[in-house]
Amino acid sequence: MKLKAALALAFGLAAALHAHAATELVIATVNNGHMIEMQKLGRHFESANPGIKLKWVSLEEGMLRQRVTTDIATRGGQFDVMTIGMYEAPIWGRKGWLQELVTDAAYDVDDLLPAMRNGLSVDGKLFAAPFYGESSMLMYRKDLADKAGVALPERPTWAQVRELAAKIHNPKEGVFGICLRGKPGWGDNMALISTMVNTFGGQWFDMQWKPQIDSKPWHDAVSFYVDLLKSYGPPGSAANSFNEILALTNAGKCGMWLDATIAASFVSDPRLSKVADRIAFTQAPVAVSPKGANWLWSWNLAIPAGSQKVDAAQKFITWATSKEYVQLVARTNGWGSVPTGTRKSTYAQPEFQRAARFATAEKLAIDTANPTDATLPKSPYVGVQFAAIPEFQAIGIAVGQQISMALAGKTSVDNALKLSQAAADREMKKAGYYK
Incomplete structure (x- = not known):
């Protein structure tokens, strides 16, 4: 024993x-x-x-x-x-x-x-x-577009997106023309805004690594973004990120949403979305250039x-x-x-x-995103919605905060970009890119 x-x-x-x-x-x-x-x-x-x-x-x-x-x-x-x-x-x-x-x-x-x-x-x-x-692509309520008599092409322009947003915006019925990220962050609102800046003809840095944030393409892109959301977006857009907008879209409250292609699998799932069968997919909008219009x-x-x-x-x-x-x-x-x-x-x-109804559009977006040639003017960095340098994280966060404040009405676009330019300039000088 x-x-x-x-x-x-x-x-x-x-x-x-x-x-x-x-x-x-x-x-x-x-x-x-x-x-x-x-x-x-x-x-x-x-x-x-x-x-x-x-x-x-x-x-x-x-x-x-x-x-x-x-x-x-x-x-x-x-x-x-x-x-x-x-x-x-x-x-x-x-x-x-x-x-x-x-x-x-x-x-x-x-x-x-x-x-x-x-x-x-x-x-x-x-x-x-x-x-x-x-990558990123535009997801939209085809039933609302059809009712408005609008047929979006495979790669729409931002002007066409604004026109459709105006026609389908109906807050009294709980539908907002467009939902876009507004929460500050280099990978949050700045992922979207960077692609907008790219297609409006802008860039983060020129070939001498000088920040270009206080330039005309940035002013054009950010002014368009702020005005679009203030006119046809949901209240409180400055606090919205992926998950918040996903919930709004699945509840049928977003007429359009430009965001990560991965969202397509959720918005087209009838177990998750009330409007799964009404969502259509097209490529990210362009402005003056198709370069860098959709992220990777x-x-x-x-x-x-x-x-x-x-x-x-x-x-x-x-x-x-x-x-x-x-x-x-x-x-x-x-x-x-x-x-x-x-x-x-x-x-x-x-x-x-x-x-996956979105599969073809998703793969096309991924295949056409080119991190080595994402801006109309030549740029020294690799990346579509970011610049692959260590300093970018701090710069992107600072700029994202300023633009989110402009969206919330706490500052002007001009002031937000002026302060963003100064912050980026300080960071790049401190890192030794130039004196």
Whole structure:
């Protein structure tokens, strides 16, 4: 009996030690729909990898950027897997802040869309894996456009968009002509506004790295944006970001919405949207130039350099960004709900093409976004809705705050751009781009 008791105790201790030894991966992610679904499906990964437990830190977009940037710059070690954007990946990879991702043949890295793979690589080395990718496009209520007698072309002009917004704007019936991001942030309102500036003929910096924010194209674009939302947008637009406008659109309150292509899978889902069958899709509007009219972005999973849990983190990232994960989402929620914009194989699926009315428009937007030639005048930076330099984050935040204040009526467009120009000039001088 003593022997049995001793053996039982030994086995119990061994089991306890094994349980204690389970690797906990702390994953920082954004609170967007596809990431929330990834958390729900994480149990499948844990079942297949019993030695790994997933702990999620889900944050609003702006807070996520702040937390992961601080953590990686200070080597804080709070997170084992980070959700980062196409802006951070090459900059941080070049700085040595990220672990290079090593993939096997089964992962099929060549299946990744070239725009996404190239945007996440430095010198041919992949530093983040795309969970979902996107460009931007116009989503609109075709029933309202038809009633107004307006047929939008595949690539409308901003003037045509304004005309349609005026015709379908009906606040008494709870419908606003257009909804656009107004919440300040370099990746929030400035993602949209940067594309508007591009197509109005502007740029962030000239070839000498001098900020161009107090220029005519910026004034034209921002004045148009502010006037459009004040005239035909919902109240409180200065506080609206992706999730707020998604809720408004799904409730049938937005006549048009220009935003991430990834939104299409939500607004066309009858389980989520009251007007799913009435939404149509077209390319982002243009003004004086088609260049840079639609952005290029991806949310990606990456491993901080110096991580103590590289193998487990690599396993998770491989799983979450694989063809198999796409198939898992399709089996669970249907092909119309899979994360898109990352793999050629997704668009090659007949089931996806049938389920996703937006697929053709989305892929066209992604394929036509060119980060190396996104402005009418020649620019020294890479990026459509951002400039891929470390200083851009601070500049974009400062400018975003000023333009959001102009939208809220707290300052004029002229004053907002003047102060933005001064802030950008200070930042670039401090960084040594010029004296």
